[in-house]
Amino acid sequence: MIEINKVAKSFASKKGTIEAVKSVSLTARDGQITGLLGPNGAGKTTTMRLLYGLLKPSRGSVRVDGVDIQEDKIGVRRRLGVLPDTRGLYPRLTARENVAYFAELNGLRPSDYEPELERLIDSLDMADFIDRRCEGFSQGQRTKTAIARSVIHRPQNIVLDEPTNGLDVMTTRGLRRFLLNCKAEGRCVVLSTHIMQEVAALCDHVVVIAKGEVMAQGSPESLKEQAQRDSLEDAFVHLIGSEEGLML
Numbered sequence: 001m002i003e004i005n006k007v008a009k010s011f012a013s014k015k016g017t018i019e020a021v022k023s024v025s026l027t028a029r030d031g032q033i034t035g036l037l038g039p040n041g042a043g044k045t046t047t048m049r050l051l052y053g054l055l056k057p058s059r060g061s062v063r064v065d066g067v068d069i070q071e072d073k074i075g076v077r078r079r080l081g082v083l084p085d086t087r088g089l090y091p092r093l094t095a096r097e098n099v100a101y102f103a104e105l106n107g108l109r110p111s112d113y114e115p116e117l118e119r120l121i122d123s124l125d126m127a128d129f130i131d132r133r134c135e136g137f138s139q140g141q142r143t144k145t146a147i148a149r150s151v152i153h154r155p156q157n158i159v160l161d162e163p164t165n166g167l168d169v170m171t172t173r174g175l176r177r178f179l180l181n182c183k184a185e186g187r188c189v190v191l192s193t194h195i196m197q198e199v200a201a202l203c204d205h206v207v208v209i210a211k212g213e214v215m216a217q218g219s220p221e222s223l224k225e226q227a228q229r230d231s232l233e234d235a236f237v238h239l240i241g242s243e244e245g246l247m248l
Helices: 044-051 073-078 095-105 110-123 139-151 169-184 196-202 220-227 232-239
Strands: 002-013 016-028 032-037 059-064 080-083 157-161 188-193 205-210 213-218
Touching: 002 044, 016 032, 016 044, 016 059, 016 188, 016 205, 032 044, 032 169, 032 196, 044 157, 044 188, 073 080, 080 139, 095 110, 095 139, 110 139, 110 169, 139 157, 139 169, 157 169, 169 188, 169 196, 188 196, 196 232, 205 220, 205 232, 213 220, 220 232
Parallel strands: 016 213, 032 188, 032 205, 080 157, 157 188
Antiparallel strands: 002 016, 002 059, 205 213
């Protein structure tokens, strides 16, 4: 379980202080997929970076399975599998070598991670490229390799920043199946996105973020009820206070 309590993050600039995140609180529970939904620039990616410890909050706290990330950053990271907004593969290594390298960084021996790697190859449909160097990979191949790398140590909590961005339909469907399987295993999944279809297809709980703050949260159906709108897209536009619509 992931708990974010009144987290804020400010950055200094030549024009003064920029509040990227003003106040975000949420709880992502085990056995659920929690979605962070917001327009570009809403603070989603900054919130994700605070969650997995890349940034230190100006205020507030982040706990993963009850452990405060500022008190035990290494312990929290072992409980997390993170797909950041930049995939960052080593192009001269094969997909298998990329995943194995990160498994060993997490303290696993080949006998520990090789059965899990074979399971991931199957569930993410990586057999055709697992032993190819990552240089020249398609967007989908890079994303699948990055996901396998992030979960090879079987973390209880999985955090993904716009995982389907730029993927084709078949790759997106395969990724959805993978995430639903993680949910069925009782894991906690946090998904940042601005794609309504992803929210409708995957999320049990949705946190709507705009201008660095939580504007509303609940199930997709409850958000439509709160906004008194028939579609999730219309509800989203209403909840962030922009009835004229947004470029999503």
